[in-house]
Amino acid sequence: MCVSLTANDSIIVQHSAINMLMENSQVFLAFAVPFTIIPLLILTDNHELMGEFANSRLISVIGWTSSLILVFLNLYNLPATFISLKLATPELAKTIAYLIIMVILGLLVWTCVEMLEINFKKINHRLKRSIRILQ
Secondary structure (H helix, E strand, O other), X not given: OHHHHOOOOOHHHHHHHHHHHHHHXXXXXXXXXXXXXXXXXXXXXXXXXXXXXXXXXXXXXXXXXXXXXXXXXXXXXXXXXXXXXXXXXXXXXXXXXXXXXXXXXXXXXXHHHHHHHHHHHHHHHHHHHHHHHHO
């Protein structure tokens, strides 16, 4: 898309457009990746839900480690990306980026708590039902 939009421009302008596209995709990844990978790992680690298809310990450790590293790197790069967009002064861009990082982490924690709370409610309900049967 960038190449077609800049087809009549010089190679330097095309290269710059592709670099800007890559930087903007990093900003999108910083938002999207945590909300897709972390809930997916929570669900696929749940043996009660997934049964025999649940992640093994090794896959779970590899998945969580790589996901947390990826999320950290995306969020770590966000301030530099905001500065490179040159939409505001570097100090303001950093402040905006850090505020967005805090919002992302807050929403991610909320998402994880909600997903885990649903599992705890199910387990609690089954536990109470089992206790009633035993009495």
